[in-house]
Amino acid sequence: MHLVLVESPTKTKTLEKFLGKDYKVLASNGHVRDLPKSKLGIDIENNFEPQYIVPVKARKHIKSLKEAVKDADIVYLATDPDREGEAISYHLIYALDIKNYKRIAFNEITKSAVEEATKNPRDIDNDLVNAQQARRVLDRLVGYKLSPLLWKKITRGLSAGRVQSVALRIIVDKEREIENFKKEEYWSVSALLSCSDGDFLAGLREENGKKIEKPGIKTEEDAKRIKEDLEGASFVVNSIDQKEKRRNPLPPFTTSTMQQEAFKRLRFPSGFTMRVAQSLYEKGLITYHRTDSLQISSEAKKIGESYIKQNFGENYYKERIFKSKGKTQEAHEAVRPANPSLPSGNVNNLKKEEAKLYDLIWRRFTASLMSEAVFYSTSVEVSATNKSNYTLVSSGSVLRFDGFSKVYPVKFEENELPAVKEKENLNLQKIDAEQHFTKPPARFTEASLIKELEKHGIGRPSTYAPTLDTLTRRNYSEKIDKKYLKPTEIGTVVCDLLSEHFPFVVDLKFTAKMEEDLDKVARGEKKWRGILKDFYEDFAKTLDKKEIEIKKEDIMQDKTEEKCDKCGGEMEVKLGRFGKFIACKSFPDCKNTKPLDGGEDHENDEEIFCDKCNSKMVLKQSRFGKFYGCSSYPECKNIKSLEEDLNIKCPDCKEGDVVKKRSKKGSLFYACNKYPDCEFTSSQKPKKEE
């Protein structure tokens, strides 16, 4: 009997089918040996020797695998063809005490690929294994040395790491950008013009040959002056530019782009997307969902091609090759439908969210094999003359051939301009001058943060979602408006400490540099222990120095004059995992605490005042979520819901606003905010009354 070992249990059945009854296929379920969780597990003195153990979770897998190994004549190690996969094979040999083995690798599960692989076995690539060990040990050293320093200097339970700390830094940087942002006023001027064929809107671009700089006209004075001047101007079509534009479909999904699009189009958080994808994968509907590859098997391509030709027509198909960006480990294919001739309408027994994600994956893949969308864009330049000479521009575009957008709709504004002629005189209908303000940069969402991390090669497909989860579990960041990532007070303090004292761990380039070194190890050009030695020599010195240099008091600069109202003693400002608070100095004898400043900041800039006593409202947290409470609580018990402004007037009393509420049992309903004066409720969102 031949035993084949793979990583994922879902692969085993398909492989057994391909290989026939002489073969038994079992899964390792990921790594089977690792550093211990409870201690560092690295013998630094002894040249960074890792002390591997079999984690509890892997024990039961190991047990059944061992029995199978006993009965096997030969073991084929068919873990993924990448750094981690090579290491898993290496660890399997030790954990299972395998004597007779061969390493095989394939990056697609097709009969031919598997047969080819079994014919070409190789040995374990020790250089690749060592690259993985260097990665593993370095991450452990960083994480398990820096985290305890944070416990000591800030508060318990905190963490730092090569990936999570950069992610935190990205969020904190953005927040600072927003804090420092000063909004600027600007004005836009547009003209509604008519030609023989109809009306169109043109925006001002130049005055006396000088381009209006972005974002627009600086002052109201200028805008008014130009408006008045234009109102008496004569308008003529200067030139018409018509162009055919082509838009290519996007490549099929990787883990990262799938998470981004599922967030954008379906509002799925990345962890949720991965759970749904897992279930689709287990049902055999999609290929493996943790990948950074854009490769597509030739078989799948053929099926996709004939599907497109049959269902949309020959002209909708186009042969395409997508190259993966940057360094990818190409262990898998892109995320694609397992059977490209199966659109979502034809799949039964799927949960709603599974159907939605499958549909998105199918469309994205199918579109990637389709022809470009073609549209015609027209740009009309209009000259206006009065005291000054002006140039105005209007553009429109019309879809001529939908191509891939037939299955993967993309946003583009279709607006058709009337048929103007060159040198045609135009009639002015109206000039509009509009005031605008520049907007602060947007905070990151899960989707855009993953994109940013991936761009810098930080993290892997299997870790994007867990990394985001770590940031919230540590209370480093929170979501506002259910969408945007905002650093918390504690997150900011941690980030600042790391940035000042251990800049490498928040450096966007650190991972890239590490990867270069690991590649050298993988090519046999560098020794893995040497890499660790180089890194650790500096790191250990800095650690020792910072241990003394960083003073807890320096981090906690806020002071308080408050006296304890329980024991009369002094109080001090402390930093807990949920931010700053005031506590009695005689802790733990007196456990009195108070909030600092009466509450958290507002989510937005505007201050909200109590409509009963006119005090400030502050953000509070209850077991139901956040809400605004009056700062003179308990004298005034007024509260205000945080739910988004629905902007709907109450249909009963016509005075109150409709707000979303949650009952004791947790169900949602809509009600009037004048309750108890008005008792309007509804389970449906009421229609807006104009």
Next chain:
DNA sequence: CAGTGAGCGAGCTTCCGCTTGACTT
């Protein structure tokens, strides 16, 4: 279908990357 005003400090926490859990965003 009408609510809500944490708790944090110290009880020993922590990394990243493979894999699947169980559960309605």
